[in-house]
Amino acid sequence: MRAPVSDLPLMLAGAKVRAGDTTILDVDLTFNAGAPTILIGPNGSGKTTLLRVAMGLIPLDSGRVTWGGRDIAQPDRRAIVFQRPVMLRRSAAGNLRYALAAAGVPRGQHAARIADLLALVGLDALADRPARRLSGGEQQRLALARALARDPDLLLLDEPTASLDPAATKQIEDLVAAIAARGVKVVMSTHDLGQARRLAGDIILMHRGRVVERASAQDFFTAPKTNEAHRFIAGELLV
Numbered sequence: 001m002r003a004p005v006s007d008l009p010l011m012l013a014g015a016k017v018r019a020g021d022t023t024i025l026d027v028d029l030t031f032n033a034g035a036p037t038i039l040i041g042p043n044g045s046g047k048t049t050l051l052r053v054a055m056g057l058i059p060l061d062s063g064r065v066t067w068g069g070r071d072i073a074q075p076d077r078r079a080i081v082f083q084r085p086v087m088l089r090r091s092a093a094g095n096l097r098y099a100l101a102a103a104g105v106p107r108g109q110h111a112a113r114i115a116d117l118l119a120l121v122g123l124d125a126l127a128d129r130p131a132r133r134l135s136g137g138e139q140q141r142l143a144l145a146r147a148l149a150r151d152p153d154l155l156l157l158d159e160p161t162a163s164l165d166p167a168a169t170k171q172i173e174d175l176v177a178a179i180a181a182r183g184v185k186v187v188m189s190t191h192d193l194g195q196a197r198r199l200a201g202d203i204i205l206m207h208r209g210r211v212v213e214r215a216s217a218q219d220f221f222t223a224p225k226t227n228e229a230h231r232f233i234a235g236e237l238l239v
């Protein structure tokens with residue numbers, strides 16, 4: 001059953017994060033329900049910082065972030081998956097059971113939800129395998145299942161395929177597309193422009209903590225408006 005609140009829209013207004021004298025994030029952005037938003041940009045451009053702010057993990061130095069109009073940091077309907085998720089020292093199913101309990105799902109529903117989630121991510125045969133013995137791709141799929149335990153309407157993914165081979169990457173991409181098709185808003189960073197083309201409804205190009213360009217994937221790749229976007233798509237270095 002869906003919780004009554006929504007964490008959408010996610011709004012960042014004049015949202016600034018500083019590290020010492022440097023502003024590492026300075027954005028005004030709104031994220032509504034819809035196809036995935038893909039964050040791209042060079043190393044250090046602020047993608048991870050933006051995702052952490054969007055999760056409520058980093059306080060702003062100024063500005064405001066709200067989820068469904070609320071600015072409390074409690075993650076009601078949002079979840080984040082990091083590049084290298086940390087699994088608990090228990091089975092794949094045990095990791096999901098822990099996440100369901102943490103999300104307040106009644107114990108009587110755990111077995112059915114665990115079966116559904118494992119089937120969704122294609123790990124039903126590995127339910128009893130210690131999670132830390134799973135391959136990198138399998139762990140990433142389990143991390144996605146774990147994130148879904150909270151029944152999020154906003155799913156934040158930080159380079160989820162960065163250390164995976166092409167086959168495992170394809171499995172994650174298919175899963176992200178399936179999750180998005182279920183109505184979950186995905187906001188995901190990647191360095192893989194092919195992946196951005198395949199998954200994105202819209203693209204945000206970041207540089208030096210700011211949004212350089214935001215456009216539909218179609219417009220971004222066929223008619224980028226900024227010089228930076230032209231250069232980034234062409235594979236030139238933005239420094």
Ligand SMILES: Nc1ncnc2c1ncn2[C@@H]1O[C@H](COP(=O)(O)OP(=O)(O)OP(=O)(O)O)[C@@H](O)[C@H]1O
Pocket residue numbers: 019020024041042043044045046047048049050
């Ligand atoms: N806690 C911190 N203290 C100081 N600087 C930080 C801190 N966190 C991030 N930064 C700096 O902020 C900038 C943005 O980092 P961030 O990790 O958000 O970039 P990114 O776009 O995700 O990079 P990558 O593509 O390499 O993952 C970088 O210059 C980074 O060094």
